[in-house]
Amino acid sequence: MLRSLQLDSTHRVILALRLSSLLFLFSSVLSVHGYYPTRANIFIYAGCSQEKYQPSSPFEANLNSFLSSVISSSSQIIYNSFAIGNDTSAPSEGAIYGLYQCRGDLHPTECAKCVGRSVNQIGLVCPYTLGASLQLEGCYLRYEHSGDFLGKLDTGLRYRKCSKAVASDTEFFRRRDDVLADLQGANGFRVSSSGLVQGFAQCFGDLTVSDCSSCLTDAVGKLKSLCGSAAAADVFLGQCYARYWASGYYDEPGSSNDDQVGKSVAIIVGVFAGLAILVILLSICKKTMGKSFFPILLMPIMKQIIGK
Numbered sequence: 155m156l157r158s159l160q161l162d163s164t165h166r167v168i169l170a171l172r173l174s175s176l177l178f179l180f181s182s183v184l185s186v187h188g189y190y191p192t193r194a195n196i197f198i199y200a201g202c203s204q205e206k207y208q209p210s211s212p213f214e215a216n217l218n219s220f221l222s223s224v225i226s227s228s229s230q231i232i233y234n235s236f237a238i239g240n241d242t243s244a245p246s247e248g249a250i251y252g253l254y255q256c257r258g259d260l261h262p263t264e265c266a267k268c269v270g271r272s273v274n275q276i277g278l279v280c281p282y283t284l285g286a287s288l289q290l291e292g293c294y295l296r297y298e299h300s301g302d303f304l305g306k307l308d309t310g311l312r313y314r315k316c317s318k319a320v321a322s323d324t325e326f327f328r329r330r331d332d333v334l335a336d337l338q339g340a341n342g343f344r345v346s347s348s349g350l351v352q353g354f355a356q357c358f359g360d361l362t363v364s365d366c367s368s369c370l371t372d373a374v375g376k377l378k379s380l381c382g383s384a385a386a387a388d389v390f391l392g393q394c395y396a397r398y399w400a401s402g403y404y405d406e407p408g409s410s411n412d413d414q415v416g417k418s419v420a421i422i423v424g425v426f427a428g429l430a431i432l433v434i435l436l437s438i439c440k441k442t443m444g445k446s447f448f449p450i451l452l453m454p455i456m457k458q459i460i461g462k
Protein backbone atom coordinates (compact mmCIF):
# COMPACT_ATOMS: atom_id res chain seq x y z
CA MET A 155 0.00 0.00 0.00
CA LEU A 156 2.87 2.32 0.88
CA ARG A 157 4.47 1.46 -2.46
CA SER A 158 1.41 2.47 -4.50
CA LEU A 159 1.07 5.64 -2.47
CA GLN A 160 4.67 6.54 -3.30
CA LEU A 161 4.14 5.99 -7.02
CA ASP A 162 1.05 8.12 -6.91
CA SER A 163 2.95 10.87 -5.11
CA THR A 164 5.81 10.72 -7.57
CA HIS A 165 3.38 11.31 -10.39
CA ARG A 166 1.95 14.28 -8.59
CA VAL A 167 5.41 15.80 -8.11
CA ILE A 168 6.26 15.32 -11.80
CA LEU A 169 2.95 16.89 -12.78
CA ALA A 170 3.57 19.83 -10.44
CA LEU A 171 7.08 20.30 -11.81
CA ARG A 172 5.81 20.20 -15.40
CA LEU A 173 3.04 22.63 -14.59
CA SER A 174 5.39 25.06 -12.90
CA SER A 175 7.94 24.92 -15.72
CA LEU A 176 5.09 25.55 -18.16
CA LEU A 177 3.98 28.53 -16.10
CA PHE A 178 7.54 29.77 -15.93
CA LEU A 179 7.95 29.39 -19.69
CA PHE A 180 4.67 31.19 -20.26
CA SER A 181 5.61 34.07 -17.97
CA SER A 182 9.07 34.46 -19.51
CA VAL A 183 7.57 34.47 -23.02
CA LEU A 184 5.22 37.19 -21.81
CA SER A 185 8.03 39.36 -20.55
CA VAL A 186 10.31 38.80 -23.56
CA HIS A 187 7.66 39.67 -26.13
CA GLY A 188 5.81 42.09 -23.87
CA TYR A 189 7.73 44.97 -25.37
CA TYR A 190 6.03 44.61 -28.76
CA PRO A 191 2.59 46.04 -27.96
CA THR A 192 3.65 48.22 -25.03
CA ARG A 193 6.26 50.07 -27.06
CA ALA A 194 4.02 50.53 -30.10
CA ASN A 195 3.55 54.26 -29.38
CA ILE A 196 7.23 55.17 -29.21
CA PHE A 197 8.12 57.92 -31.68
CA ILE A 198 10.70 56.91 -34.32
CA TYR A 199 10.77 59.71 -36.91
CA ALA A 200 8.63 62.21 -38.78
CA GLY A 201 9.00 64.09 -42.07
CA CYS A 202 7.11 67.27 -43.01
CA SER A 203 6.86 68.96 -46.41
CA GLN A 204 7.87 72.62 -46.75
CA GLU A 205 4.61 73.61 -48.48
CA LYS A 206 1.59 74.41 -46.33
CA TYR A 207 -2.14 74.36 -46.95
CA GLN A 208 -4.62 77.08 -45.99
CA PRO A 209 -6.97 76.48 -43.08
CA SER A 210 -10.56 75.76 -44.21
CA SER A 211 -9.34 74.85 -47.73
CA PRO A 212 -10.62 71.84 -49.75
CA PHE A 213 -7.30 70.17 -48.88
CA GLU A 214 -7.96 70.48 -45.16
CA ALA A 215 -11.43 68.98 -45.58
CA ASN A 216 -9.99 66.04 -47.54
CA LEU A 217 -7.18 65.61 -45.01
CA ASN A 218 -9.75 65.31 -42.22
CA SER A 219 -11.72 62.81 -44.22
CA PHE A 220 -8.50 60.86 -44.94
CA LEU A 221 -7.63 60.78 -41.23
CA SER A 222 -11.05 59.51 -40.22
CA SER A 223 -10.95 56.83 -42.95
CA VAL A 224 -7.57 55.75 -41.61
CA ILE A 225 -8.96 55.42 -38.10
CA SER A 226 -11.97 53.32 -39.11
CA SER A 227 -9.93 51.13 -41.45
CA SER A 228 -7.16 50.37 -38.93
CA SER A 229 -9.44 48.43 -36.61
CA GLN A 230 -10.13 46.03 -39.52
CA ILE A 231 -6.86 45.70 -41.46
CA ILE A 232 -3.26 46.64 -40.75
CA TYR A 233 -2.55 48.31 -44.12
CA ASN A 234 -4.59 50.50 -46.43
CA SER A 235 -4.09 53.27 -48.96
CA PHE A 236 -6.42 56.10 -49.93
CA ALA A 237 -6.97 58.62 -52.68
CA ILE A 238 -9.43 61.39 -51.84
CA GLY A 239 -10.61 64.25 -54.05
CA ASN A 240 -8.62 63.14 -57.10
CA ASP A 241 -11.55 62.73 -59.50
CA THR A 242 -11.66 65.24 -62.34
CA SER A 243 -14.83 66.95 -61.04
CA ALA A 244 -13.22 67.92 -57.71
CA PRO A 245 -10.86 70.93 -57.32
CA SER A 246 -7.37 69.52 -57.95
CA GLU A 247 -5.78 71.51 -55.11
CA GLY A 248 -7.78 69.36 -52.68
CA ALA A 249 -6.41 65.96 -53.78
CA ILE A 250 -4.79 63.88 -51.07
CA TYR A 251 -3.14 60.45 -51.18
CA GLY A 252 -2.04 58.48 -48.19
CA LEU A 253 -1.48 55.18 -46.47
CA TYR A 254 -0.94 53.62 -43.10
CA GLN A 255 0.92 50.41 -42.25
CA CYS A 256 0.98 48.69 -38.87
CA ARG A 257 3.75 46.27 -38.02
CA GLY A 258 2.72 42.79 -39.13
CA ASP A 259 2.63 41.32 -35.61
CA LEU A 260 0.09 43.84 -34.31
CA HIS A 261 -3.49 42.72 -33.89
CA PRO A 262 -5.94 45.17 -35.54
CA THR A 263 -6.98 46.29 -32.03
CA GLU A 264 -3.38 47.28 -31.26
CA CYS A 265 -3.02 48.66 -34.78
CA ALA A 266 -6.04 50.93 -34.31
CA LYS A 267 -4.62 52.27 -31.03
CA CYS A 268 -1.29 53.05 -32.64
CA VAL A 269 -2.86 54.61 -35.73
CA GLY A 270 -5.21 56.67 -33.53
CA ARG A 271 -2.15 58.02 -31.75
CA SER A 272 -0.47 58.86 -35.09
CA VAL A 273 -3.58 60.65 -36.34
CA ASN A 274 -3.59 62.77 -33.17
CA GLN A 275 0.10 63.57 -33.46
CA ILE A 276 0.69 64.12 -37.18
CA GLY A 277 -0.97 67.56 -37.20
CA LEU A 278 1.07 68.62 -34.16
CA VAL A 279 4.37 67.38 -35.59
CA CYS A 280 3.67 68.78 -39.09
CA PRO A 281 1.18 71.65 -38.73
CA TYR A 282 -0.65 72.61 -41.95
CA THR A 283 1.82 70.79 -44.20
CA LEU A 284 0.81 69.47 -47.62
CA GLY A 285 2.69 66.26 -46.92
CA ALA A 286 3.70 64.43 -43.75
CA SER A 287 4.89 61.05 -42.55
CA LEU A 288 5.09 59.73 -39.02
CA GLN A 289 6.65 56.47 -37.92
CA LEU A 290 5.84 55.21 -34.44
CA GLU A 291 7.24 51.90 -33.25
CA GLY A 292 4.08 50.01 -34.22
CA CYS A 293 2.69 51.98 -37.15
CA TYR A 294 3.44 54.32 -40.03
CA LEU A 295 1.19 57.05 -41.43
CA ARG A 296 1.79 59.21 -44.50
CA TYR A 297 -0.13 61.59 -46.71
CA GLU A 298 0.88 63.74 -49.70
CA HIS A 299 -0.80 66.12 -52.09
CA SER A 300 0.62 64.16 -55.02
CA GLY A 301 -0.09 60.46 -55.47
CA ASP A 302 3.05 59.39 -57.29
CA PHE A 303 4.67 57.92 -54.16
CA LEU A 304 2.07 55.15 -53.84
CA GLY A 305 3.44 51.83 -55.03
CA LYS A 306 6.74 53.37 -56.13
CA LEU A 307 9.91 51.82 -54.71
CA ASP A 308 11.70 54.33 -52.47
CA THR A 309 14.78 53.16 -50.59
CA GLY A 310 15.86 56.59 -49.31
CA LEU A 311 17.16 56.45 -45.73
CA ARG A 312 14.65 58.01 -43.30
CA TYR A 313 16.07 56.98 -39.95
CA ARG A 314 18.70 54.74 -38.46
CA LYS A 315 19.73 53.87 -34.95
CA CYS A 316 22.79 51.85 -33.99
CA SER A 317 23.23 50.73 -30.39
CA LYS A 318 26.23 52.05 -28.48
CA ALA A 319 26.83 48.52 -27.28
CA VAL A 320 28.95 46.60 -29.76
CA ALA A 321 29.41 42.87 -30.27
CA SER A 322 32.84 41.37 -30.78
CA ASP A 323 32.41 37.59 -31.04
CA THR A 324 32.27 35.97 -34.46
CA GLU A 325 29.37 33.78 -33.31
CA PHE A 326 27.20 36.90 -32.92
CA PHE A 327 28.01 38.13 -36.44
CA ARG A 328 27.39 34.72 -37.96
CA ARG A 329 23.96 34.56 -36.27
CA ARG A 330 23.17 38.18 -37.18
CA ASP A 331 24.03 37.55 -40.83
CA ASP A 332 21.77 34.46 -40.81
CA VAL A 333 18.91 36.54 -39.42
CA LEU A 334 19.48 39.37 -41.91
CA ALA A 335 19.70 36.98 -44.86
CA ASP A 336 16.38 35.49 -43.80
CA LEU A 337 14.76 38.92 -43.40
CA GLN A 338 15.66 39.88 -46.96
CA GLY A 339 13.25 37.25 -48.20
CA ALA A 340 10.28 38.70 -46.30
CA ASN A 341 7.08 39.26 -48.18
CA GLY A 342 5.38 41.90 -46.03
CA PHE A 343 6.42 41.10 -42.48
CA ARG A 344 8.85 38.53 -41.10
CA VAL A 345 10.37 37.71 -37.72
CA SER A 346 13.57 35.74 -37.63
CA SER A 347 15.99 34.44 -35.02
CA SER A 348 19.21 32.50 -34.87
CA GLY A 349 20.72 31.61 -31.51
CA LEU A 350 20.63 34.75 -29.41
CA VAL A 351 20.03 37.13 -32.32
CA GLN A 352 16.53 38.17 -33.27
CA GLY A 353 15.15 40.49 -35.89
CA PHE A 354 12.17 41.52 -37.95
CA ALA A 355 11.45 43.25 -41.22
CA GLN A 356 8.42 45.08 -42.57
CA CYS A 357 7.52 46.37 -46.01
CA PHE A 358 4.69 48.81 -46.60
CA GLY A 359 1.70 47.24 -48.24
CA ASP A 360 1.89 49.21 -51.49
CA LEU A 361 5.07 47.37 -52.57
CA THR A 362 5.04 44.33 -54.82
CA VAL A 363 6.80 41.18 -53.54
CA SER A 364 9.87 41.87 -55.67
CA ASP A 365 10.03 45.56 -54.68
CA CYS A 366 9.70 44.51 -51.03
CA SER A 367 12.65 42.20 -51.44
CA SER A 368 14.72 44.95 -53.16
CA CYS A 369 13.84 47.38 -50.38
CA LEU A 370 14.82 44.92 -47.64
CA THR A 371 18.05 43.98 -49.40
CA ASP A 372 18.90 47.67 -49.32
CA ALA A 373 17.87 47.97 -45.64
CA VAL A 374 19.98 44.94 -44.66
CA GLY A 375 22.97 46.35 -46.56
CA LYS A 376 22.60 49.64 -44.67
CA LEU A 377 22.23 47.86 -41.31
CA LYS A 378 25.62 46.28 -41.91
CA SER A 379 27.37 49.26 -43.51
CA LEU A 380 25.99 52.00 -41.23
CA CYS A 381 25.84 50.14 -37.92
CA GLY A 382 28.87 47.86 -38.28
CA SER A 383 29.24 45.84 -35.10
CA ALA A 384 26.28 47.26 -33.13
CA ALA A 385 24.55 44.78 -30.81
CA ALA A 386 21.21 46.18 -32.00
CA ALA A 387 20.29 48.30 -35.00
CA ASP A 388 17.31 49.77 -36.87
CA VAL A 389 17.16 51.06 -40.43
CA PHE A 390 14.01 52.74 -41.80
CA LEU A 391 13.84 53.37 -45.54
CA GLY A 392 11.10 55.05 -47.58
CA GLN A 393 8.95 51.90 -47.77
CA CYS A 394 10.46 49.25 -45.52
CA TYR A 395 12.42 48.75 -42.34
CA ALA A 396 14.52 46.12 -40.66
CA ARG A 397 15.89 45.61 -37.17
CA TYR A 398 18.04 43.11 -35.33
CA TRP A 399 19.09 42.81 -31.70
CA ALA A 400 20.86 40.48 -29.34
CA SER A 401 18.43 38.68 -27.00
CA GLY A 402 17.87 40.60 -23.80
CA TYR A 403 18.90 43.92 -25.33
CA TYR A 404 15.41 45.38 -24.87
CA ASP A 405 15.02 43.88 -21.38
CA GLU A 406 17.70 46.11 -19.90
CA PRO A 407 16.85 48.46 -17.01
CA GLY A 408 15.42 51.81 -18.01
CA SER A 409 12.78 50.26 -20.24
CA SER A 410 9.10 51.03 -19.70
CA ASN A 411 7.04 50.33 -16.59
CA ASP A 412 5.05 47.73 -18.47
CA ASP A 413 8.18 45.59 -18.61
CA GLN A 414 8.37 45.89 -14.83
CA VAL A 415 4.75 44.73 -14.60
CA GLY A 416 5.64 41.74 -16.78
CA LYS A 417 8.53 40.89 -14.49
CA SER A 418 6.37 41.21 -11.37
CA VAL A 419 3.79 38.87 -12.89
CA ALA A 420 6.57 36.39 -13.67
CA ILE A 421 7.86 36.58 -10.11
CA ILE A 422 4.39 36.14 -8.57
CA VAL A 423 3.63 33.18 -10.83
CA GLY A 424 7.01 31.70 -9.95
CA VAL A 425 6.43 32.12 -6.20
CA PHE A 426 3.01 30.44 -6.45
CA ALA A 427 4.42 27.56 -8.46
CA GLY A 428 7.18 27.17 -5.88
CA LEU A 429 4.66 27.17 -3.02
CA ALA A 430 2.56 24.56 -4.82
CA ILE A 431 5.56 22.26 -5.16
CA LEU A 432 6.48 22.80 -1.51
CA VAL A 433 2.96 21.93 -0.35
CA ILE A 434 2.87 18.78 -2.49
CA LEU A 435 6.32 17.69 -1.34
CA LEU A 436 5.41 18.29 2.29
CA SER A 437 2.15 16.37 1.94
CA ILE A 438 4.02 13.43 0.39
CA CYS A 439 6.58 13.47 3.18
CA LYS A 440 3.78 13.54 5.71
CA LYS A 441 2.00 10.58 4.12
CA THR A 442 5.02 8.42 3.41
CA MET A 443 7.20 9.07 6.43
CA GLY A 444 4.67 9.73 9.16
CA LYS A 445 4.24 12.60 11.53
CA SER A 446 7.33 11.80 13.62
CA PHE A 447 9.53 12.95 10.71
CA PHE A 448 8.78 16.63 11.26
CA PRO A 449 9.97 18.71 14.13
CA ILE A 450 7.04 19.47 16.40
CA LEU A 451 7.31 23.22 15.72
CA LEU A 452 6.72 22.74 11.98
CA MET A 453 3.48 20.75 12.39
CA PRO A 454 1.02 23.64 12.99
CA ILE A 455 2.34 25.48 9.88
CA MET A 456 2.07 22.26 7.89
CA LYS A 457 -1.53 21.79 9.04
CA GLN A 458 -2.36 25.34 7.99
CA ILE A 459 -0.88 24.84 4.52
CA ILE A 460 -2.31 21.40 3.82
CA GLY A 461 -5.56 22.15 5.60
CA LYS A 462 -5.81 18.87 7.46
Ligand SMILES: *[C@@H]1O[C@H](CO)[C@@H](O)[C@H](O)[C@H]1NC(C)=O
Nearest residue numbers: 236237240241242251301304
Ligand atom coordinates in the same frame (compact mmCIF):
# COMPACT_ATOMS: atom_id res chain seq x y z
C1 LIG B 1 -7.21 58.52 -57.87
O1 LIG B 1 -5.99 57.96 -57.40
C2 LIG B 1 -5.97 56.54 -57.28
C3 LIG B 1 -4.66 56.12 -56.66
O2 LIG B 1 -3.55 56.66 -57.29
C4 LIG B 1 -6.19 55.91 -58.68
O3 LIG B 1 -6.22 54.51 -58.58
C5 LIG B 1 -7.51 56.44 -59.24
O4 LIG B 1 -7.66 55.96 -60.55
C6 LIG B 1 -7.53 57.98 -59.25
N1 LIG B 1 -8.84 58.42 -59.68
C7 LIG B 1 -9.00 59.24 -60.73
C8 LIG B 1 -10.41 59.58 -61.09
O5 LIG B 1 -8.05 59.69 -61.36
